[in-house]
Amino acid sequence: LSILLYNKLDNADRWRAAFQEVLPDLPMVTRETMGEPGEIRYAVVWQPEPGVLGELPNLRAIFNLGAGVDGILRDASLPADIPIVRLRDAGMATQITEYALYGTLHYHRDFDRYAGFQRAADWTELPNRRAGDRPVGVMGLGVLGADVAAKLAMLGFDVSGWSRSPKTLPDVSCFHGDDGVQAFLSRCEILIVALPLTDDTRGFLDARRIAWLPDGAALVNLARGPLVVEADLLAALEGGKLRGALLDVFNEEPLPADNPLWRHPKVIVTPHIAAQTRVREGAAQIAAEIRRMEEGGAPSQTVDRSLGY
Ligand code: NDP
Ligand code: OXD
Numbered sequence: 318l319s320i321l322l323y324n325k326l327d328n329a330d331r332w333r334a335a336f337q338e339v340l341p342d343l344p345m346v347t348r349e350t351m352g353e354p355g356e357i358r359y360a361v362v363w364q365p366e367p368g369v370l371g372e373l374p375n376l377r378a379i380f381n382l383g384a385g386v387d388g389i390l391r392d393a394s395l396p397a398d399i400p401i402v403r404l405r406d407a408g409m410a411t412q413i414t415e416y417a418l419y420g421t422l423h424y425h426r427d428f429d430r431y432a433g434f435q436r437a438a439d440w441t442e443l444p445n446r447r448a449g450d451r452p453v454g455v456m457g458l459g460v461l462g463a464d465v466a467a468k469l470a471m472l473g474f475d476v477s478g479w480s481r482s483p484k485t486l487p488d489v490s491c492f493h494g495d496d497g498v499q500a501f502l503s504r505c506e507i508l509i510v511a512l513p514l515t516d517d518t519r520g521f522l523d524a525r526r527i528a529w530l531p532d533g534a535a536l537v538n539l540a541r542g543p544l545v546v547e548a549d550l551l552a553a554l555e556g557g558k559l560r561g562a563l564l565d566v567f568n569e570e571p572l573p574a575d576n577p578l579w580r581h582p583k584v585i586v587t588p589h590i591a592a593q594t595r596v597r598e599g600a601a602q603i604a605a606e607i608r609r610m611e612e613g614g615a616p617s618q619t620v621d622r623s624l625g626y
């Protein structure tokens with residue numbers, strides 16, 4: 318019995334050390350050191366190459382070293398009945414919320430415009446608005462989006478949120494489903510995207526839906542690049558529909574050097590760093606699940622493969 322750590326991670330050694338501390342009795346192997354595939358009972362992975370997990374005949378669960386499981390579900394050969402467990406928060410919510418707050422304050426306090434003024438040595442003062450007069454929307458009200466919405470509301474912003482199923486959150490106007498999306502988007506002067514990438518959400522923010530935003534809205538995408546149609550985003554920035562975009566995630570990562578987003582004056586690019594999984598928290602969460610399974614229990618809150626998250 319052993320655990321496979323799919324080791325295409327820049328911090329694989331830190332993960333291995335953290336697992337040794339919390340699960341000292343279970344050997345952790347890599348594909349190179351694993352020996353007999355039948356000995357692997359659990360796989361701990363981040364964006365595994367398609368085919369890798371299908372080679373393990375006695376696999377009982379797959380643990381994702383992150384929140385988004387799109388990097389696992391893209392594998393068409395994934396064994397159908399194996400539960401997939403994702404990390405829940407594991408230190409990411411605080412970081413995601415910091416990122417969303419940075420983006421919100423950047424546009425709310427006109428730092429994009431002041432940057433332009435500075436380049437022209439232009440000492441112009443813009444009128445500023447109360448947070449309560451600034452509608453900010455959060456798309457996706459899961460572990461991360463709900464935290465973002467709550468903290469924005471705490472700062473006094475006029476916060477709304479959108480999810481698949483109906484929700485009630487204090488001080489957040491909640492919309493849901495396809496029927497609620499136009500009403501939601503039409504009030505978002507700042508839109509924060511915190512959705513998972515699924516068959517339903519891929520390309521969701523296209524020209525038609527971007528047009529529903531107020532003129533001059535700003536976009537913060539901290540979730541997954543393909544949620545937004547890149548050509549439509551560029552057109553909306555060029556045409557003035559969007560005043561700017563803070564982007565952490567892209568269709569292709571690393572973002573190719575010749576991608577126009579790198580040099581676009583209305584775009585801020587960060588290299589998928591909105592949240593980094595905290596190794597200790599992540600390992601402790603996965604160890605608790607493995608212990609539960611070793612005692613005969615079922616893993617908690619597995620990914621719903623039909624929904625894709
Ligand atoms: P959750 O699974 O907890 O939440 C997902 C939310 O999106 C839920 O509110 C869900 O609705 C909503 N949703 C899903 N599908 C739809 C749909 N078709 N229509 C409307 N709403 C939908 O995810 P997390 O909050 O943990 O993470 C969100 C994403 O953030 C991850 O999937 C990942 O891609 C990304 N991420 C990015 C990071 C970065 O560093 N840039 C770091 C961590 C995560 P409902 O509540 O009704 O189920
Ligand atoms: C995640 C990520 O999904 O870091 O956890 O992108």
